[in-house]
Amino acid sequence: MSGAKPKLTTSAMIASLAAEGHRTSGAPFGHALVALAQTRLDIVGMTADLAKYTDLHVFAAAYPDRFYQMGMAEQLLMGAAAGMAREGLVPFVTTYAVFAARRAYDFVCLAIAEEKLDVKICCALPGLTSGYGPSHQATEDIAIFRGMPNLVIVDPCDAFDIAQAVPAIAAYKGPVYMRLLRGQVPLLLDEYDYRFELGRAKLLRDGADVLVISSGLMTMRALEAAKRLEADRVGVAVLHTPTIKPLDEATILEHAAKPGRIVVVAENHSVNGGLGEAVAALLLRNRIAPPFHQIGLPDAFLAAGALPTLHDRYGISTTAVAERIKSWL
Amino acid sequence: MADPSTVSRRSNVSLAQRAWRIRRNALRMAAVQGQGYIGQALGVADVLAVSYFHALRYRPEEPLWEGRDRFLLSVGHYAIALYAALIEAGIIPESELETYGTDDSRLPMSGMASYTPGMEISGGSLGQGLAIAVGVCLGLRRKNVNAFVVNLLSDGELDEGATWEAAMSAAHWRLDRLIALVDVNNQQADGPSSRVLGFEPLVAKWESFGWHAQRVDGNSIPALVAAFDAARALTEPRPRVILCDTRMACGVDFLERREKTHFLRVEPDEWDAALAALGEMPA
Missing domain, CATH: 3.40.50.920 (Rossmann fold)
Structure with a gap:
């Protein structure tokens, strides 16, 4: 007789959500943003020391002069994004969902949302997508952000959804919070008669x-x-x-x-x-x-x-x- | 053709007269409400006079002119002082002065960008302004607009960590068009700043963050003019800060002598006395 099942170990920071046999697509957010930015010259990318972990590094490599590394300072990140948007640029801002929702809330609320500035806040590790415990698990990000007037909230399903959501939220003029799956992201909605519409x-x-x-x-x-x-x-x-x-x-x-x-x-x-x-x-x-x-x-x-x-x-x-x-x- | 952005500076009205008028506008606004952050407004009037009538480039008839220097008020309750300056600058009509703080006015008690021409940001949540200023500077740099960005913050805002995130960032990005003005009146909601959360040594702090720092008497117009000129002329690729030591209620001696508080109490019958104490407009 075999004993109890061997215990699984916590995977690295970004665990893949794909089960065995799933098709996946790599860094759909980063690639979609790169494609869109070819024609949308007003788009810039900004992050708080998490480009690699939000797939924004793909954008940074393609457009180094349009990428702004703001350091591990989420309040600054949101405030500076507001300043960028005031000058007519459209910042795609990335960090983890916990930091945007918990740490930088006041800056998202008053510097960005109150004035309906055109900032897209795209955050990895939504809900339970990290095994690191509460410091990284944004189990209440939507509850936090639903109370904020003017803010559109998007929670895409897979790589197909994300790739279509990026141009859709960019076409919308106003602040958006989008939950992001990154890395090797499951791909399944292309099998359905489906198209993302904001x-x-x-x-x-x-x-x-x-x-x-x-x-x-x-x-x-x-x-x-x-x-x-x-x-x-x-x-x-x-x-x-x-x-x-x-x-x-x-x-x-x-x-x-x-x-x-x-x-x-x-x-x-x-x-x-x-x-x-x-x-x-x-x-x-x-x-x-x-x-x-x-x-x-x-x-x-x-x-x-x-x-x-x-x-x-x-x-x-x-x-x-x-x-x-x-x-x- | 004359550059309209400099018309206000070529007028015959002196900076001392501008400061006097800003103080008078602020007192008239506060009198309408029977209250207001008049201690701060009187204290910072000289800083605003030198900003709007010596240092800043703008077009009164075109508040959103792309080439304007941006003045970001992060300390929202100083709005009364900025309205007073914007009225003097011709950006807000003087006729609106009496609407300050009343329902449906464009001049709310705490400054908000969506309400008021010339109010660049909504600044009531203290400690956000310098971060926004960093983004505005980066945006202007992307657009090749060579304007200055001035952020007026209070010494109380130095308590906020985000101010120092932004200070580090401004130095990192070598934002040589950024001028921070800190109104050092040593007065916060709960008392003297030095007892609330000590912030000295200020010059050394800002310098260690990579800034060009000057500390001046913020109620001395010649000192402020020299500091602005130095800040604008500096060729080093560094952000600049002018630490302005100001006196609450400066210009109205009986209020200046009153016990210092964040929200200076003025009795209903004292507004006329305060206007009178301001004296005649300086020659």
Whole structure:
């Protein structure tokens, strides 16, 4: 008899989210920004000592004179980005989600958002995508930023989504916070009839029993769980909602109002203050009351460890998603 | 053709007269509200007079002229002083003076860029201005606009860590068009700065951060003129700071003698006395 499974080890800072057999694409944010900057001469890149870990190094290599290394100083980063935007440039600013949301909040709020300045804040390690513990796990970034007026919030799913979101948020004039997956990023949405549109939720697959409303990497998990549940003759619809704010209320209401389904909101974020509560309030305001469940991270400081272990433990792995959905039917 | 940006400097009105008028404008605004940061406004009036009527290039009729020197007020509650200067500079009409701090006015109590012509940033959250100034300098450099960027901050803002992040950054980027003005009146919300959080030695601190530093009597117009001239003429690729030691309520002697507080109390019947104490406009 074999003993207990060997314990997994915490991977390096940026763990890949791709499971075995997944297709991936390298540094989709960096490459998309380089392509866009060929024609958008007003775009500059700025970072706080995290170019390599946010894929902005690709931009820095392509346009060294348009890249600004601001040092490990996130408040300065946001303030200087505001100054750049005041002069008509469009800064793409990168750091980790924890630092933008927690440390630099006041600068994002008053120097950037209050004046609706054209700054795109693109942050790696959203939600639970690092095994380093609470210092690096931005489990409440959306809750923090949803309270900020003027700020558009985007949570793309995969490399395909990110590549299309970059030109879309650049075309929008105003401040945007985008959650970033970096490194070898899973690639799957190209298999669906899907195109990223800012402010729009898109139905990726239909199903008669369950409607999953999801954003970010949880859309990937929802699609995989849906495939597994097919074998159990459970029909799962997946409505991908990459723009968290402003929410595509009409599309969400249209799908949630269809009778006979439970509604599950899945997000790589605390169950407090994110997409789940936003959808719940939307449904209640409109007197739509299906059986409603949330898949998200608990209201707790999470453990350090290997991401697969943590995703299982906190209920956002594909297996956990499929099991929880079944338990609610 | 005359460069309109220098018209104001060629007028016959002296800098001392400009400072007097700025003080009078500020007192009139505060009288409307019955309150205001008048101690700071009177203290910094000479710095603003020399800024707007000696050092800065701008076009009063075109506040967003691309070639203008940018004046960034990070200490938002000094707005009353800056409005007084902007009125004197012809950027805000004098008729708006009496709307200060009232509903729907373009002159709110704390300065905000979206409200007021000539107000470059929203500065109420203290400690943000110098970081924004760094970005403005980098942006101007990208655009090959050779304007100066002046950031007026208070000594209290030296408590904020972000000010020093920006100070390091300005030296790193060799921002030779950046001039920081620090109003050193040694007065913060909870008392004398030296008791709230000691900031001396100021000149040594800024120099060690890579800045060209000067410390002057901020209520001496000749000293301020010389400091601005030196800061503008310097050829070293370094940011410049002028540390201005000012006296709260300078110019109105009975207020200046009053116990120093961040928010100077003035009784309703004292505004006329304060205007009177300002005396006649200097010759």
